[in-house]
Amino acid sequence: MNRKSLFLTLLTAGMLIAGNLFITGCVKEGPAGKDGLNGADGADGADGLDGTATCMTCHSPDGIELAATQYELSKHMYGEAAFEEAGSTTCGPCHLSEAFKYVCLNNTPSTFTLNSSTNKYVNDYFVAPTAAYGEITCGTCHSSIHTTYGEGDLALTTVAPVDMTMWAGAKTINLTADGGRSNLCVKCHQPRPFTASAADGNVLDYVGLATNPTATFYNPDGTGNKLRPGYRTHTHYGTAGAVFAGIGGVEFGGLAYENSAHTALASCQDCHMATMQGKAGGHTFFAKGNFNGCNSDGCHTEASATSDGLWVNPRAEIKSLLDDLAAALTINGVEILNRNPDAEHNLWAANTTNKYDGYLNIYDPINNPDGPTNNPTVFQNPSPSNSWSQAQKDYNLTLPKVTLTNAQMGAIINFQLCLRDYSLGIHNYKYTKALLTNSINVLGSKGV
Numbered sequence: 001m002n003r004k005s006l007f008l009t010l011l012t013a014g015m016l017i018a019g020n021l022f023i024t025g026c027v028k029e030g031p032a033g034k035d036g037l038n039g040a041d042g043a044d045g046a047d048g049l050d051g052t053a054t055c056m057t058c059h060s061p062d063g064i065e066l067a068a069t070q071y072e073l074s075k076h077m078y079g080e081a082a083f084e085e086a087g088s089t090t091c092g093p094c095h096l097s098e099a100f101k102y103v104c105l106n107n108t109p110s111t112f113t114l115n116s117s118t119n120k121y122v123n124d125y126f127v128a129p130t131a132a133y134g135e136i137t138c139g140t141c142h143s144s145i146h147t148t149y150g151e152g153d154l155a156l157t158t159v160a161p162v163d164m165t166m167w168a169g170a171k172t173i174n175l176t177a178d179g180g181r182s183n184l185c186v187k188c189h190q191p192r193p194f195t196a197s198a199a200d201g202n203v204l205d206y207v208g209l210a211t212n213p214t215a216t217f218y219n220p221d222g223t224g225n226k227l228r229p230g231y232r233t234h235t236h237y238g239t240a241g242a243v244f245a246g247i248g249g250v251e252f253g254g255l256a257y258e259n260s261a262h263t264a265l266a267s268c269q270d271c272h273m274a275t276m277q278g279k280a281g282g283h284t285f286f287a288k289g290n291f292n293g294c295n296s297d298g299c300h301t302e303a304s305a306t307s308d309g310l311w312v313n314p315r316a317e318i319k320s321l322l323d324d325l326a327a328a329l330t331i332n333g334v335e336i337l338n339r340n341p342d343a344e345h346n347l348w349a350a351n352t353t354n355k356y357d358g359y360l361n362i363y364d365p366i367n368n369p370d371g372p373t374n375n376p377t378v379f380q381n382p383s384p385s386n387s388w389s390q391a392q393k394d395y396n397l398t399l400p401k402v403t404l405t406n407a408q409m410g411a412i413i414n415f416q417l418c419l420r421d422y423s424l425g426i427h428n429y430k431y432t433k434a435l436l437t438n439s440i441n442v443l444g445s446k447g448v
Helices: 003-017 019-027 051-056 064-071 080-085 097-105 182-186 206-211 240-245 261-265 268-272 308-328 390-397 406-420 429-443
Strands: 112-115 120-123 216-218 337-339 356-360
Touching: 182 240, 182 268, 206 406, 216 406, 240 261, 240 406, 308 406, 308 429, 356 406, 406 429
Parallel strands: none
Antiparallel strands: 112 120, 337 356
């Protein structure tokens, strides 16, 4: 037997007799050797982001998580307008998130430009169809979210002065208090323009209305009309920015146009994002019933819903002036302004005694049919729709025709501005009072 065979035989025998002896011998370790010298340290790498700490700058229980909970109460979140206006290139800048960011990024002008082909003016304040979508979210106002992963993410989309679309950019709102943060709000919360839809489509000459109040603005049997008034001839709804800034009304002569202290010293956020009280404050953007912002930073100390000088009396005075102006806006005893007692659809129902909504008392088969509940008599609609039935068209012809002077049209605009500001003078008492008082005086207390 050779040596290799002998070795294998002995090994196999040993395993059969004491199998664990072989295994034990294989796993037994010898003593460790001596450690060698440490090598040179390598170069330090660049520090990475501290993920937990950086995220917690915003995503803390009292940070974005709280703001998101508050935002659930905000009308900005409800989403109906975003769905309704999706695809609209003209309404989108205020109703759609991507559209708002688009006009801010591109500094879209509020001017009107003459189209040489149609000889009509077009409002340049619109958005590209590819950006006409999106609900209002955190990223609408804080467009830098998740770019720096720090406090810089909360920077506002814009604080730049706002060229008023109502005035085709001829007037600018710049609210400088609190770093100009109010300009972000005013970018949307400003009136829409009235346009000469029956003429060249340009924005109305508001200065001309004030300086020539007795001139004819609209005559259904005449020529040179700028627009044909209808039920929805109005300033739209975002009038608070213009009133708060003290800019944009039809300024008839009379009482001086001044601003209350709020315009220079306060910001929208001071009151609308004050410490939460009930469902108002914080990122709800509601202010009604919450006086925490009024009584902070040394502004007031006793403001409340029962404060005569700061709340009750000014609001009562402005409500009375709105009532007086509405009474003056009549033609042969028929009211020009529309009544709507439905508080669910008329947000301003409580702001006047007769519950005006700011629309015009002109016949519309759907929105303003004749009836004793809202308006005992309505005016004839000068632009009946092709969708109306023949009976509706025939009925429309039986109604009295509406005529308007510059004074009446300017007073309508001022009424809508002050009614839909909603605050009854709290935003800017002095400017509101001047607009209403001078409008009443130019019409005469009993109207036409």
